[in-house]
Amino acid sequence: MAVTVEPRRAAAPMGKRRTLRQREARLGVWLMSPTLVIVVVIVIIPLLWSVLISFQRLRLIDVGTAPLFQPLTLANYERVLGSGAFWASLVVTFVYTVGSVVLAISLGVLVAIALRRPFRGRTFVRAAMLLPYVAPVVAVTFIWRTMLNPQFGIVNVFGQRFLGWERPIPFLSQARGEVSLFGLEIPVPTALLTVIVFEGWRYFPFAFLFLMARLEAMSYEPEEAALVDGATPWQNFWHIVFPQLVPIIALLAMLRTIWTFNEFDDIFLLTGGAAGTGVASVKIYTFLTVQRNVGTAAAQSVLMALVLVVLLAVYLLILRRRGEKA
Amino acid sequence: MSTSTASRPSTPVVAPEPRRKPPLTWDRAQRRGFGILRWVVIVGFLLATLVPFYYMALLSVKPIDALLQDPGSLWVSPSEFTLQTYVNVLTSTANGGQGFGTFLANSGMVALASVALALLIGIPGAYAIARLPFFGRRQVSGIFLAAYLFPAILMAIPLFVGFTRIGLRGSLVGLVIVYTAQTVPVAIYMLRNYFETVPESVEEAAMVDGLTRLGVLRKISLPLAMPSIMSTGLFVFMIAWNEFLFALLFLVDRRERWTVSLGLSQLSGSVEVPTTVLMAGSVVLTLPIIIIFFATERLLTGGLTAGAEK
Numbered sequence: 001m002a003v004t005v006e007p008r009r010a011a012a013p014m015g016k017r018r019t020l021r022q023r024e025a026r027l028g029v030w031l032m033s034p035t036l037v038i039v040v041v042i043v044i045i046p047l048l049w050s051v052l053i054s055f056q057r058l059r060l061i062d063v064g065t066a067p068l069f070q071p072l073t074l075a076n077y078e079r080v081l082g083s084g085a086f087w088a089s090l091v092v093t094f095v096y097t098v099g100s101v102v103l104a105i106s107l108g109v110l111v112a113i114a115l116r117r118p119f120r121g122r123t124f125v126r127a128a129m130l131l132p133y134v135a136p137v138v139a140v141t142f143i144w145r146t147m148l149n150p151q152f153g154i155v156n157v158f159g160q161r162f163l164g165w166e167r168p169i170p171f172l173s174q175a176r177g178e179v180s181l182f183g184l185e186i187p188v189p190t191a192l193l194t195v196i197v198f199e200g201w202r203y204f205p206f207a208f209l210f211l212m213a214r215l216e217a218m219s220y221e222p223e224e225a226a227l228v229d230g231a232t233p234w235q236n237f238w239h240i241v242f243p244q245l246v247p248i249i250a251l252l253a254m255l256r257t258i259w260t261f262n263e264f265d266d267i268f269l270l271t272g273g274a275a276g277t278g279v280a281s282v283k284i285y286t287f288l289t290v291q292r293n294v295g296t297a298a299a300q301s302v303l304m305a306l307v308l309v310v311l312l313a314v315y316l317l318i319l320r321r322r323g324e325k326a
Numbered sequence: 327m328s329t330s331t332a333s334r335p336s337t338p339v340v341a342p343e344p345r346r347k348p349p350l351t352w353d354r355a356q357r358r359g360f361g362i363l364r365w366v367v368i369v370g371f372l373l374a375t376l377v378p379f380y381y382m383a384l385l386s387v388k389p390i391d392a393l394l395q396d397p398g399s400l401w402v403s404p405s406e407f408t409l410q411t412y413v414n415v416l417t418s419t420a421n422g423g424q425g426f427g428t429f430l431a432n433s434g435m436v437a438l439a440s441v442a443l444a445l446l447i448g449i450p451g452a453y454a455i456a457r458l459p460f461f462g463r464r465q466v467s468g469i470f471l472a473a474y475l476f477p478a479i480l481m482a483i484p485l486f487v488g489f490t491r492i493g494l495r496g497s498l499v500g501l502v503i504v505y506t507a508q509t510v511p512v513a514i515y516m517l518r519n520y521f522e523t524v525p526e527s528v529e530e531a532a533m534v535d536g537l538t539r540l541g542v543l544r545k546i547s548l549p550l551a552m553p554s555i556m557s558t559g560l561f562v563f564m565i566a567w568n569e570f571l572f573a574l575l576f577l578v579d580r581r582e583r584w585t586v587s588l589g590l591s592q593l594s595g596s597v598e599v600p601t602t603v604l605m606a607g608s609v610v611l612t613l614p615i616i617i618i619f620f621a622t623e624r625l626l627t628g629g630l631t632a633g634a635e636k
Contacts, residue, residue, distance in 0.1 A: 028458030042507030
């Protein structure tokens with residue numbers, strides 16, 4: 001490898017030749033540069049540009065022609081913050097995120113524990129458990145929509161045939177349903193619950209995958225010792241296994257919160273954001289394509305990102321506090 | 327119950343317990359209960375994960391009339407069995423079909439190109455982060471992570487605007503660029519873990535023998551990291567194949583460029599195409615992923631969770 005000589009660089013000791021370490025550092029930057037270029041151009045710059053657009057009046061029709069720098073305005077933010085729709089979608093997003101994350105992780109823990117000890121066919125079962133996560137989102141949402149279809153969907157057919165439902169339940173198009181429990185009519189957000197269950201189904205494999213990896217690396221010794229000392233299976237799980245899973249659960253909770261909070265595909269494909277499932281990202285998409293207001297859409301996404309950052313900061317703070325106490 | 331069991335730890339381990347016909351204590355009942363519960367969970371989840379896919383395959387080989395007449399049927403009778411749905415869905419629109427053949431080609435090209443680019447860019451990057459002491463090496467991962475906190479749609483708006491201006495929006499190339507940018511950080515994360523496990527002494531020995539750093543990367547690290555590169559490539563393929571939002575934003579008004587995901591989502595919104603035909607489309611969309619996944623499950627999940635065991 002020819003060492004290029006740059007006489008202007010006085011930093012290099014020994015005059016002309018660079019040290020091995022400097023050459024390596026230089027090569028590192030070179031090897032890294034394609035990644036940096038593509039991430040900066042396709043991710044970082046658009047993010048910053050998005051913030052800029054959120055302060056401009058930009059409509060979809062003008063996208064091709066409008067100058068990059070226009071007078072800045074707060075009108076978009078006033079519009080978003082002043083409309084009840086933003087706050088309503090924020091509430092829906094919260095409920096959806098918390099419900100989905102808790103459900104997905106709990107199911108993941110349950111399955112990971114159940115599959116912990118080897119048995120015949122475990123490899124197959126393990127792979128099958130991961131199917132909802134790896135299958136294309138468009139296909140699985142279409143299957144769910146068909147299964148839940150009020151006319152010919154298998155769930156409603158079986159529900160009426162075996163579970164005594166009086167009429168089919170419009171799982172994905174009903175904002176409020178009523179469930180009678182002990183004679184009480186309890187209102188439930190049908191469609192929102194359905195999409196949360198869908199999220200639990202689709203993402204428990206992700207939690208399961210990481211929990212399983214942790215469980216497999218875990219030693220059986222402390223549990224066996226506890227067994228000898230007479231601990232019951234539940235005590236074993238609660239006092240020995242679960243505490244070892246807590247760090248990975250905390251990490252999973254954070255990752256899943258970020259991703260669910262920003263989730264677009266699942267809800268858009270299941271309900272289109274109708275029937276009380278209008279989470280923020282779907283609303284932003286509507287701003288962009290139906291109202292064709294790019295500026296407002298950008299303002300709302302920036303606000304969403306801010307909310308998420310605040311949430312994560314609080315979460316990390318709580319974790320740190322906990323860590324200090326322990 | 328906990329008091330009685332928790333107060334026992336002082337019992338010497340060697341104490342011979344009466345093993346024959348032990349009474350049904352709370353402990354034993356719990357043990358048996360959990361044993362049963364475990365199988366209930368396994369069977370329940372197997373049903374929950376497999377039935378939807380079975381339902382998809384089932385509906386894809388039925389005529390729509392059969393489905394509407396007996397929607398509760400969980401199998402297909404030989405007289406009803408048809409593959410006409412697949413013929414319909416794969417035939418081009420010019421010949422009266424749904425044109426999924428073209429969509430398959432589009433998806434395949436986009437996914438393969440994304441894999442090639444992501445690996446081409448990600449391998450050197452991952453190696454640099456794993457081995458070379460350049461300025462900002464520690465910070466790079468943090469910056470990537472921070473960028474991925476933001477909703478994809480936030481990124482999508484300017485990309486939509488920018489790509490419209492430079493004429494990349496309606497093209498598959500634009501899609502490949504976006505998918506590459508989205509997957510490179512994941513690829514780097516997966517590959518870096520692997521490069522770090524290659525003993526540094528091996529590389530140093532090779533350098534003493536006269537190889538340059540690039541030579542080491544090409545002749546030593548790359549061959550050693552092949553399994554990891556494979557799993558990373560498969561992972562990128564699956565992300566690109568399954569992606570929906572950007573395909574929707576960039577290609578929605580260009581039917582001849584639709585990916586399978588986009589095609590299925592667009593057609594399932596209309597009432598003209600029978601559900602059973604669309605189910606055949608779902609199978610066409612899902613099958614490549616399922617095949618890849620079952621063939622390489624260990625490799626794939628190992629690559630993804632490497633480092634999570636600690």
